[in-house]
Amino acid sequence: xxxxxxxxxxxxxxxxxxxxxxxxxxxxxxxxxxxxxxxxxxxxxxxxxxxxxxxxxxxxxxxxxxxxxxxxxxxxxxxxxxxxxxxxxxxxxxxxxxxxxxxxxxxxxxxxxxxxxxxxxxxxxxxxxxxxxxxxxxxxxxxxxxxxxxxxxxxxxxxxxxx
Numbered sequence: 001x002x003x004x005x006x007x008x009x010x011x012x013x014x015x016x017x018x019x020x021x022x023x024x025x026x027x028x029x030x031x032x033x034x035x036x037x038x039x040x041x042x043x044x045x046x047x048x049x050x051x052x053x054x055x056x057x058x059x060x061x062x063x064x065x066x067x068x069x070x071x072x073x074x075x076x077x078x079x080x081x082x083x084x085x086x087x088x089x090x091x092x093x094x095x096x097x098x099x100x101x102x103x104x105x106x107x108x109x110x111x112x113x114x115x116x117x118x119x120x121x122x123x124x125x126x127x128x129x130x131x132x133x134x135x136x137x138x139x140x141x142x143x144x145x146x147x148x149x150x151x152x153x154x155x156x157x158x159x160x161x162x163x
Contacts, residue, residue, distance in 0.1 A: 020084070054066070107124060
């Protein structure tokens with residue numbers, strides 16, 4: 001299972017890098033433009049995915065009260081993108097270092113709604129990467145709405161892990 005999770009977390013980081021490279025070519029008006037969707041703009045969507053990757057990463061660190069890194073964020077779009085990339089790299093490195101036993105462990109946490117949830121670590125990693133994939137699809141759609149045509153394919157089968 002560890003090999004699969006390492007590949008998934010590595011793919012997640014690489015796909016994030018590919019989209020960020022495209023988005024950083026846009027101007028401030030484009031990244032803030034309301035394009036509809038779950039989080040309205042590229043900026044808001046990036047902040048959401050960064051936040052979710054961070055919350056799950058904190059849970060993997062057994063942090064009892066995860067902190068939303070975007071709650072007090074007042075930086076630029078480029079800074080948000082770089083923070084998101086640092087976060088996805090941290091997840092990738094954590095999975096690479098984790099033992100099989102750690103990945104099989106179950107974490108317990110209490111989301112905002114107050115009910116306690118128990119989840120195997122491996123499922124938390126899968127959920128994190130899957131959630132990011134969903135929102136990368138939204139980012140691609142938003143980029144197309146802005147007229148961006150040169151968007152790299154981020155499908156998993158195109159991912160080539162570093163040997």
